[in-house]
Amino acid sequence: METLLAPLMFVAALAFLLLGYPVAFSFGGTAILFSLLGTVLGEFNPRLWAGMPLRIFGIMDNFTLLAVVYFIFLGSMLQKSGIAEQLLETMGILFGRLRGGLAIAVIVVGSLLAATTGVVAATVIAMGLISLPTMLRYGYNRQLATGVIAASGTLGQIIPPSIVLVVLGDQLGVSVGDLFLGAMIPGLLMTVAFIIHVTILATIRPDLAPALPQEVLEAPGLGRRVVRVMLPPLMLILLILGSIFFGIATPTEAGAVGCVGAIVLAGINRNLSWRTLQEVCEATLRTTSMVIFILIGSQAFSLVFRGLGGDSTVQEFFGLIPGGKYGFLLVTLLLVFILGFFIDFFEIAFIVIPLCVPIAQQLGIDLLWFGILLGANLQTSFLTPPFGFALFYLRNVAPPEVTTGDIYRGAIPFIGVQLLVLGLLILIPDLVYFLPNWAMSP
Amino acid sequence: MSILLRVMRWIHRFNRGVGQLTAWLCVVMVALGAWNVVGRYVGRAIGQSLSSNTLIESQWYLFDLVFLLGATYALQADDFVRVDVLYSRFSPKGKAWANLIGTVLFLLPFCGLVLFHSWDVVASSWVNREMSPDPGGLPRYPIKAMILVSLILLILQGIADVIQNVAIILGQLRLDAPIVTATASIAPSTSELPADPIDPGALGPESTSPEAPTPTPPDPLENL
Numbered sequence: 001m002e003t004l005l006a007p008l009m010f011v012a013a014l015a016f017l018l019l020g021y022p023v024a025f026s027f028g029g030t031a032i033l034f035s036l037l038g039t040v041l042g043e044f045n046p047r048l049w050a051g052m053p054l055r056i057f058g059i060m061d062n063f064t065l066l067a068v069v070y071f072i073f074l075g076s077m078l079q080k081s082g083i084a085e086q087l088l089e090t091m092g093i094l095f096g097r098l099r100g101g102l103a104i105a106v107i108v109v110g111s112l113l114a115a116t117t118g119v120v121a122a123t124v125i126a127m128g129l130i131s132l133p134t135m136l137r138y139g140y141n142r143q144l145a146t147g148v149i150a151a152s153g154t155l156g157q158i159i160p161p162s163i164v165l166v167v168l169g170d171q172l173g174v175s176v177g178d179l180f181l182g183a184m185i186p187g188l189l190m191t192v193a194f195i196i197h198v199t200i201l202a203t204i205r206p207d208l209a210p211a212l213p214q215e216v217l218e219a220p221g222l223g224r225r226v227v228r229v230m231l232p233p234l235m236l237i238l239l240i241l242g243s244i245f246f247g248i249a250t251p252t253e254a255g256a257v258g259c260v261g262a263i264v265l266a267g268i269n270r271n272l273s274w275r276t277l278q279e280v281c282e283a284t285l286r287t288t289s290m291v292i293f294i295l296i297g298s299q300a301f302s303l304v305f306r307g308l309g310g311d312s313t314v315q316e317f318f319g320l321i322p323g324g325k326y327g328f329l330l331v332t333l334l335l336v337f338i339l340g341f342f343i344d345f346f347e348i349a350f351i352v353i354p355l356c357v358p359i360a361q362q363l364g365i366d367l368l369w370f371g372i373l374l375g376a377n378l379q380t381s382f383l384t385p386p387f388g389f390a391l392f393y394l395r396n397v398a399p400p401e402v403t404t405g406d407i408y409r410g411a412i413p414f415i416g417v418q419l420l421v422l423g424l425l426i427l428i429p430d431l432v433y434f435l436p437n438w439a440m441s442p
Numbered sequence: 443m444s445i446l447l448r449v450m451r452w453i454h455r456f457n458r459g460v461g462q463l464t465a466w467l468c469v470v471m472v473a474l475g476a477w478n479v480v481g482r483y484v485g486r487a488i489g490q491s492l493s494s495n496t497l498i499e500s501q502w503y504l505f506d507l508v509f510l511l512g513a514t515y516a517l518q519a520d521d522f523v524r525v526d527v528l529y530s531r532f533s534p535k536g537k538a539w540a541n542l543i544g545t546v547l548f549l550l551p552f553c554g555l556v557l558f559h560s561w562d563v564v565a566s567s568w569v570n571r572e573m574s575p576d577p578g579g580l581p582r583y584p585i586k587a588m589i590l591v592s593l594i595l596l597i598l599q600g601i602a603d604v605i606q607n608v609a610i611i612l613g614q615l616r617l618d619a620p621i622v623t624a625t626a627s628i629a630p631s632t633s634e635l636p637a638d639p640i641d642p643g644a645l646g647p648e649s650t651s652p653e654a655p656t657p658t659p660p661d662p663l664e665n666l
Contacts, residue, residue, distance in 0.1 A: 013623075018539070020529025021544025022522030029548025032555055053560040056589055062507045069505055070475060073468055249479055258476025265473070281465035286521040289512035294523065300552065344523050387527065396530075 005043055006310030006389060009034040010150055013301065016209040026292070028119060031304040038308050048307045055299040059292060063252060064170045069288050071163045073242075074262050075113065076376070078233060078281040080276050081266035084113050085130055086229040092134070093222060094230070096212035100202030102138060103148045103209055105228055106131045107194045111159050111187065112237060123330040124153035128397040131190035141208040142402050144201065147410030151418075153380045153382045157345065158375040159187035160164055161240055161258075164345050166251060167291070171353045171430060172367045176246050176251045183367050184241075184377060189349055193417045196315025201413075236261045245439060286416055298350035311355070318359045325363045328427070329370075335379045340381025348378065369432045373425060380418040383411050383434025443614055453602035454518060457595060461515020464507060471504040495578035503585050510592035514599045538610035541603060549600045557593040564590055595630045 013030040017023060043046025059065065078084045088109045094099035095108075110127050127149045135145040158165045160180035169176035202209040240258040243249040249257065266272040305311075321327045339348055353374065360370050382389045385408040394407055424429055474497060481492030516522055529540060564586045572582040609615035 016548075017525040018528050019544060020524045020526055020532070020540045021548055022517065022524055023554055024522055025548040026544065026550030028556075029544070033547075033549050049555060049559050050557050053563040053589070056560070060585070060589075063502075065652070066475075066505050069468065069471060069508060073472060253475065253479040256472055257479055259472040260476045277469065278462075278465070282462065282470040282515075284468045285461065285465040285508055285512035286516035286519055289509045289516040289521050291514075292509040293513050297552070300556070324550065342525055342527070346523075364617055392526070392530075437660075 005034065005041070006305055006308040006313045009301075009305055009310070010310065013105075014069075018341035023343065024293040024297040027214070027294070027301040027347070027351070029298040031297075032137050035304045035307065038304070043309070044304065044307045048303060051053070051303060052300060056296060059295055062170065063250075064115045064166060064176060065292070065295075067166045067176065067250075067252040068163045068291060069284060070259050071161055071166065072287050073259045073280060073284045074255065076280045076287075077262040077266060077276075078113065079126060080280050080283070081262075081269065081271040083233050083262075083265060083269060083271070084109070084126075086225075086269075087112075087233055088130055090230045092131075093216060094226065096174070097217055098199075098202075099206055099211050100198045100209035100213060100339065102131075102135055102140065103198045104142065104195050104200075105192060106135070106148050107152045107198070109150070112234070113156060113189050121414065123156055123391040124150060124395050127153050128394050130404075132394075132398060134273055136399070136402075138212060139207075139210045142406040144208050145197075145410070146394055146398065146402060146407045147412075148194075148198065148416050150383055150394050150411050151405065151414035152389075153394075154379045154390050155187070155190055155194065157379045157382075158183045158372065159191070159252065159335045160184060160257070161237075161244070163291070164349075164370075164375060167346060167349050168353070168371045171349050172357060174367050174371060174373045175204065177247070178436045179371060180241065180251065180370055181242055181439055182432045183375065184365060184435050185431050186421065189431065190376070190418065190421050193421055194414065197413060197417050207248075207294050224289065232265050232268070236265060239308045243400070245435075255376065284402055288419055292347045298347065301351060302354060314355050315359065325365055328359065329365065329373070333373065336374055337377055337381045339383075340378045340389075341384070341387030343377055366429070368427075369429050372432050373422070376418070376422045376425060380415055380422065381417055383418065385411060443611075447609060447615065450602040450605040450609075453598050457518055457599050457602075460486050460511055460595065461518070462512040464515070467504050471501060471508065472500050474504065483644065494575070495576045498582045499574060501577070503580065505662060506585055507588060512587050513592060514595040517596065517599055518605075534607045535611055538607040538631070542607040542611065545607070549603075550597060553593045553596045553600065557590060557597070560589050560593070570616045577617055 009030065012034070016026050016030050019026070021029075035044050035046060035049065039046050048382075061425045073185065088105060090110055091105035092102050095105045098104065110123065113123065113126070132145060132149055135148075136142065156162060160183050165183055166176050166243070168174075169179045172179075188417060198209065225282060236258060240254045243254045243257075244251050249252075263272065263277075266276065318328060318331070321331050325332070336348060336352060356370075357367065360367060383391070385391060388411065391404075391407050391411060395404055400409065475493045478493045478497055478501060481497070485492035496606065532540060564583070567586045570583075572586070574582055575579055606615065
């Protein structure tokens, strides 16, 4: 019986989630239902619930999670003050003389911005609203345009400084700075792979991604725009990353200073008003609470899951997998990939990752590498039809002439590119280790 | 029913007020966070400690207040992530059923149970006037008590949600727009965007700061 209730709880949680009630409380509610069931059947000791307040205190004095607030604030400030849009416009014009240039601009900006939000939905919606109409107006193929947006919206997940990596570091017990460094080359690799894909496509089929018309390119004042609206936000993000990489500041500290930087930038652009500040603060407050309460709900879930003996069930399950390290990796990645169809990153990070970590450690898998693989893998999952999250959210903001089929077909080439990079990361772990090792050496 | 609806609106307004006030703490948090960094470096240079455990712990406390008091507002604004594979296809009444079931079966029991278990822990912390173990640290008991406040606010909001969804199911409350789906708050709303991001005419210096009017967050209750 003991072996049955825990897996059943997992399946039930997924089923309850389909009801559509907020995930955080669905997890908590599932935990209560199964602790009742377990208590009645004599499988669960209800006194274990007394551990819940301690878990909440643990979240409350967690220094790493503080960074979440700062990076969300930073991302919202860049978006609500219009800096993000101006960045996209300017880059669009700058790259516009190339075939596929607009798409390249979307990839670059998407990876920069997504980095600071981390919620797939938010990024894809924002990018969809800002760039889809523009690409369509300039004659981009619908499938290419939607594919680029969905792909770059998920891309930012593993590009530092993303809150996904912050949360991952917290759950894996790996330093966030190391994760940022480790994710740098894989993230850049994906960005470059996307750009190469778009460039090749635009060369073979120029009609899919035309260059911008001359009058747009020759509009006056481009140089000044580059200096005024493009360089400052890029500098800001580079400074944040640099200070973390060189050990000058922790991610939390760099995030806080970065927020001040974003406020100053918005002020210089004359886009800073009480109104903007209020909107940014409210967005930060709500998104932070949402993330932390998913963590709280997940803590309740795992408390009951463990109380029901779920830990040993998971251990036994993974013990059955042949192939040692690589067998475990393959199965975990596949499982997480499928879960990614149903639940967003944070739920997976808070529930599944803590279950996998001890086993990964037993098998001698390095957690830094494991974390990056999981991130890259999830990113692909969010992009995969028919369930991928990114595709749904893009559907919600796409104009009616773009069909769901367009969005699905547009995503497929990018999934191929991502899987290729994921394969590279598995085969050549040094892509992850190179920067952290290099930073350690001097 | 009309009394209940009035109670519901009152709870909504109260919780929104709490959330909007708490949101400003984010600015304080940014300022304090930056000060702690600058203070550390400048302090080292001039040989004086400008940062302290008090300031560093205040940063935590602000973070705790932000997420504990912000949760209700996020719930109300429908910012909590939902798995909306099916939910997005439900009719407004179907959504109301989903929300009613979720509130009664998940939200209220969960908050109630955690409240029940936290009570004694917080009470003993309060009685002992628990302090931070670090020198210069802040008292722990007030921030621990905020857990109770957070849960009570969530339960209040849960009660309002029950009233709201029952009213929708009974047809007593019509929401013109279906309850907003789980879009994250960071996404700009359409009306904030300039009509034409890459418009040759939009390159003039005066147009670099789009002063588009920023709409208030949508509140389905406002149009009752």
